[in-house]
Amino acid sequence: MLIHLFSDTDRYEDFEMKLTVPGNLLFSELHEGIQKALDYDVTQMASFNIFNQYFEQTHEISLLDMGVKDTKLMSELKLEDIIHSEKQIINYLFDFFSERHFTLSIEKIEDSNEACFNIDVKGSVPPQIVVAEMDFEDELLKDKPQNNKKKDLFADAFNEDFEDDFNTSEDLFDDIDNYDL
Numbered sequence: 188m189l190i191h192l193f194s195d196t197d198r199y200e201d202f203e204m205k206l207t208v209p210g211n212l213l214f215s216e217l218h219e220g221i222q223k224a225l226d227y228d229v230t231q232m233a234s235f236n237i238f239n240q241y242f243e244q245t246h247e248i249s250l251l252d253m254g255v256k257d258t259k260l261m262s263e264l265k266l267e268d269i270i271h272s273e274k275q276i277i278n279y280l281f282d283f284f285s286e287r288h289f290t291l292s293i294e295k296i297e298d299s300n301e302a303c304f305n306i307d308v309k310g311s312v313p314p315q316i317v318v319a320e321m322d323f324e325d326e327l328l329k330d331k332p333q334n335n336k337k338k339d340l341f342a343d344a345f346n347e348d349f350e351d352d353f354n355t356s357e358d359l360f361d362d363i364d365n366y367d368l
Contacts, residue, residue, distance in 0.1 A: 188267050188303060191294040192277065201310035204289065207303050210267030210296075214248050216304075217276045218261055221279065221289075224306040235261070240274035270296070286316045303357040 188210030194203060204224070206349055208217060222229040237246040246269055248259045270277075270293065277291040 188296050188304060189295075189299045190266055190270055190293040191296075194291055202313060203309040204291075205307045206291070207305045208266060209302050209304060210265065210270070212266050212304065213262060214264050214266065215250070215261035217266065218250065218279075220304065220306055222279075224308055225312050225315070227281065231281070231315060233256040234280045236270055236278040236280065236288075238278065240272070240276075242276070245269075245275075246275045272296075276290050287313070287317065 189208055190206075190208050192206040192208070194205075204221075206217075206221075208220075218233055219229055222228075222231075222233075233250050235246075235248040236244055237248070238243050246259060248261055248264055248269070249255075250261050252258055252260060269275075273293045273296055277293070278288045279291060280286065280288040282288075322334075325338055
């Protein structure tokens, strides 16, 4: 069995990936092949999610056993165990931080004894991990009045009893010279 896959190019403008893989390939081998073809760090977390033609998830295949019941592992499962129809879709989650993935559509499944494993990449490869920059203070304060921002943060983070013990930040250091350090 040979499985021909191609990536959804709508998500990443000029990036295209076509794969031809044998059905007896382990999902872990497919993961490593994709990572190496894209020059990604193979040690990063990833998973495969298999969907039917109605876009209902039928399987999640993990790189590591996270202790979740009925976990399917990449190292224990071959593609031919799961892939049976050209209507199935594979989402390859390669960036857990930003939940970015490649959608791989099954173009063709053919009977063959050939052991072809080929990944053809064209265009600009998306970066493996993208961490969105976020101003956490602005996020915390977006629904708060804009006056006295710092006091509002402390009021939310600590109860008032704690805050009453230390009236202002200047009070904290008034007696510092009285301590033997």
